[in-house]
Amino acid sequence: MAAFIRHAVALGFKEICFLDHLTITDSVRPMTMEVAEVPLYFQAIQRLKRDYSDRIGIKAGLEIEFHPRHTGLFNQIVADFAFDVIGSSIHQLDEVDIVSGPNGSGAANPDPDHLQHRYLDYLEMMLGYEYFDIICHLDLPKKFGGNLSPSFDDRLADLLSKTAGRNLAIEVNTSGYDHAAAEAYPSPHILATLNQTGIAVTIGSDAHRPEEIGRHFGRATEMLQSAGIGHLTVFTARRPSQVPIPPCRFPSKRLPPSRNALP
Numbered sequence: 322m323a324a325f326i327r328h329a330v331a332l333g334f335k336e337i338c339f340l341d342h343l344t345i346t347d348s349v350r351p352m353t354m355e356v357a358e359v360p361l362y363f364q365a366i367q368r369l370k371r372d373y374s375d376r377i378g379i380k381a382g383l384e385i386e387f388h389p390r391h392t393g394l395f396n397q398i399v400a401d402f403a404f405d406v407i408g409s410s411i412h413q414l415d416e417v418d419i420v421s422g423p424n425g426s427g428a429a430n431p432d433p434d435h436l437q438h439r440y441l442d443y444l445e446m447m448l449g450y451e452y453f454d455i456i457c458h459l460d461l462p463k464k465f466g467g468n469l470s471p472s473f474d475d476r477l478a479d480l481l482s483k484t485a486g487r488n489l490a491i492e493v494n495t496s497g498y499d500h501a502a503a504e505a506y507p508s509p510h511i512l513a514t515l516n517q518t519g520i521a522v523t524i525g526s527d528a529h530r531p532e533e534i535g536r537h538f539g540r541a542t543e544m545l546q547s548a549g550i551g552h553l554t555v556f557t558a559r560r561p562s563q564v565p566i567p568p569c570r571f572p573s574k575r576l577p578p579s580r581n582a583l584p
């Protein structure tokens with residue numbers, strides 16, 4: 322984590338937030354942090370926060386893999402640790418990893434239409450809970466290219482329109498520019514549609530390596546401005562606030578693939 326911080330300092334960031342993944346699953350050995358590692362992760366960030374306090378602001382976040390049977394444990398974890406922000410995401414449908422290869426790792430049904438709508442079933446379930454502040458990489462089923470069906474976009478917009486009044490933000494995740502999808506998560510079309518509903522937006526580079534910090538923020542800034550979005554939401558102690566989007570000077574060049582392909 323110190324290497325990520327040093328890179329962010331070198332790029333001139335005033336603040337970064339770690340959002341490492343936590344996966345609780347019944348059957349698949351996760352590629353990510355497990356529950357027993359959360360205290361170590363949280364304490365490490367607190368130490369780094371102190372060590373670098375004169376150079377950069379550091380926040381502690383967690384990206385939780387949604388699982389309908391483990392939401393009680395999610396509530397307990399977010400109550401036990403003073404995270405600044407909690408993200409929630411879906412990488413696994415019915416215990417099948419949909420992001421580790423073009424058809425997932427042994428996906429029972431690789432039909433794209435089925436997968437897209439099963440993903441939205443999970444999202445609908447996820448939106449029934451309140452343990453999180455950010456929805457991460459919203460239209461992830463496009464990761465390996467191919468178009469999402471118009472009905473995907475319509476149902477997604479319908480689901481999110483029901484979140485009005487909650488302090489939820491959508492993550493603009495710039496890792497998608499380096500995937501076959503070749504665009505951010507979510508797409509410009511979805512982002513423009515969602516902006517009409519007034520939903521808040523934040524940004525993340527999904528950096529799995531220090532050099533991925535701030536990747537494609539220039540392109541994402543242009544996309545946000547085209548969608549009529551002038552502010553980003555940031556979280557401190559799980560309370561949202563708005564910051565204007567500054568002019569961006571971060572790199573937009575395509576990076577070679579990460580060793581770990583998980584978004």
Ligand SMILES: [Fe+2]
Pocket residue numbers: 342384410457458583584
């Ligand atoms: Fe993720």
